Amino acid sequence: MSLAHRIIPCLDTDGERVVKGVNFVNLRDAGDPAALAARYNIEGADELVVLDIAASRDHRPTFLETIRRVAAELAIPLTAGGGVANVDEGRAILRAGADKLTVNTAAIRNPPLLTALAAEFGSQAVVLAIDAKRVGDRWEAFVRGGSVATGIDAVEWARQGVDSGAGEILITSMDKDGTRSGFDCPLTAAISRAVSVPVIASGGADTPETFLEVFREGRADAALAASIFHDSIQGLGALKRYLGENGVSVRQAG
Amino acid sequence: MNVALVEYGAGNLPSVERALRLLGVESRRASTPEALSGCDALILPGVGHFGALMRSLGERSLVAPLRDAVSRGTPLLGICLGLQAMFATSDEAPGDTGLSLFPQKVSALPATDRLPHMGWNQLRRARPSKLLEGIPEDAYFYFAHSYAALDAGEAGVAYCDHCTPFVAALEQKNVFATQFHPEKSGPVGAKILTNFLRQAGNKV
Numbered sequence: 001m002s003l004a005h006r007i008i009p010c011l012d013t014d015g016e017r018v019v020k021g022v023n024f025v026n027l028r029d030a031g032d033p034a035a036l037a038a039r040y041n042i043e044g045a046d047e048l049v050v051l052d053i054a055a056s057r058d059h060r061p062t063f064l065e066t067i068r069r070v071a072a073e074l075a076i077p078l079t080a081g082g083g084v085a086n087v088d089e090g091r092a093i094l095r096a097g098a099d100k101l102t103v104n105t106a107a108i109r110n111p112p113l114l115t116a117l118a119a120e121f122g123s124q125a126v127v128l129a130i131d132a133k134r135v136g137d138r139w140e141a142f143v144r145g146g147s148v149a150t151g152i153d154a155v156e157w158a159r160q161g162v163d164s165g166a167g168e169i170l171i172t173s174m175d176k177d178g179t180r181s182g183f184d185c186p187l188t189a190a191i192s193r194a195v196s197v198p199v200i201a202s203g204g205a206d207t208p209e210t211f212l213e214v215f216r217e218g219r220a221d222a223a224l225a226a227s228i229f230h231d232s233i234q235g236l237g238a239l240k241r242y243l244g245e246n247g248v249s250v251r252q253a254g
Numbered sequence: 255m256n257v258a259l260v261e262y263g264a265g266n267l268p269s270v271e272r273a274l275r276l277l278g279v280e281s282r283r284a285s286t287p288e289a290l291s292g293c294d295a296l297i298l299p300g301v302g303h304f305g306a307l308m309r310s311l312g313e314r315s316l317v318a319p320l321r322d323a324v325s326r327g328t329p330l331l332g333i334c335l336g337l338q339a340m341f342a343t344s345d346e347a348p349g350d351t352g353l354s355l356f357p358q359k360v361s362a363l364p365a366t367d368r369l370p371h372m373g374w375n376q377l378r379r380a381r382p383s384k385l386l387e388g389i390p391e392d393a394y395f396y397f398a399h400s401y402a403a404l405d406a407g408e409a410g411v412a413y414c415d416h417c418t419p420f421v422a423a424l425e426q427k428n429v430f431a432t433q434f435h436p437e438k439s440g441p442v443g444a445k446i447l448t449n450f451l452r453q454a455g456n457k458v
Contacts, residue, residue, distance in 0.1 A: 001375070001376045001377075001378060001414075001415055002375070002376075002415075003367075003371070003373050003375050003416060004374040004394055006374065046373065046374055047373075071269070072272065075273065075438065075439070075441070075444065076396070076439075076440060077398070095268075099398070099438065100398075121302065122302050122303060123400070124301070124372060124398040124400065168370075168372060197368060197369065197370065198370070198373065221373065222373070251374045
């Protein structure tokens with residue numbers, strides 16, 4: 001008996017539709033979030049993440065409606081985020097039906113935000129999302145959808161974020177994102193060793209072997225992927241069977 | 255049937271309501287003492303902080319009515335923080351008193367593994383259980399917490415191990431509770447809710 005490693009499909013949205021791109025650019029439409037959510041719920045996803053990658057204030061009501069539509073399809077936990085800058089915006093996302101929220105840019109600019117969110121909703125509801133890119137011999141955190149360098153060491157930021165109240169880290173490798181060349185195991189392992197909270201690896205998912213690697217070498221507690229699931233390149237059931245056969249504790253679907 | 259969800263300003267009512275609706279049961283929200291009486295079953299959902307929950311129940315004068323409903327035999331299901339609230343005290347809020355349906359305390363899980371305990375885990379059955387009837391021994395349930403009751407005496411029907419063994423499900427007469435979230439635990443979670451509603455006389 002042990003805690004299962006989680007497989008988490010991610011719906012990157014423009015607020016309303018699922019979109020996808022490579023290395024954070026060249027976005028194209030990839031479907032209706034509620035329809036995909038319904039599919040993943042049945043196929044055995046352990047959790048779902050829905051992000052508003054445009055995160056403009058103007059269409060926030062549209063994204064909240066998307067969260068409601070997605071949540072209505074799920075009997076599994078939902079994490080949502082994108083542009084959350086204060087406690088009220090966090091509350092709106094949780095009220096719309098999310099169980100956890102992600103914060104990224106606003107937390108780097110204003111680390112006490114993590115403390116405020118954790119005090120209000122509990123650490124278990126606060127996921128610190130970090131977009132990291134290899135720069136020399138370390139990883140640097142980027143903000144605003146990966147477009148702005150911060151000069152902050154991603155591993156150090158993860159440690160600080162947890163001290164401030166984050167209950168989970170979602171680490172996205174910008175070098176790997178959208179490339180289908182495997183997760184960034186060294187980055188994930190560095191984060192995993194630095195913090196005491198669960199770590200979700202993101203960016204580079206491809207074959208079942210890449211998931212096995214990120215659970216073993218990357219010491220990830222959960223792995224997130226988007227296009228390989230949306231495009232039916234990888235089925236959740238087959239992926240979990242493979243991981244189970246290779247000694248990774250997973251929750252088999254159904 | 256008449257199922258009331260105790261509303262205290264936090265908690266995850268919509269997801270519990272949705273899970274019940276999928277079972278064909280429309281619930282209502284109860285935030286006053288009057289609303290707690292005359293229902294077939296009560297559910298105390300919970301996310302957040304032990305102290306905040308107890309203070310919020312206190313401000314709404316719901317503590318005594320909840321205990322009275324339990325004494326009258328109304329089936330009560332506590333979920334996550336709702337389970338913890340049934341105990342006397344919690345490490346999370348040393349100054350606050352719980353519903354004290356059970357005399358033991360809620361403890362911080364020792365940090366020997368990753369915390370919060372977040373994700374899907376299995377149960378170890380300790381006693382026959384109405385709540386877990388018909389559920390496979392190896393089923394996974396969704397947990398998200400850093401505090402837990404380590405002991406519930408005879409009421410502990412299933413335990414989970416993360417950092418230390420803790421009470422994952424308890425039942426005593428008409429009182430039921432799970433540390434995991436049945437409303438987030440897929441088909442086996444729905445079965446838990448079905449089993450609870452059957453205790454409240456639901457024919458489903």
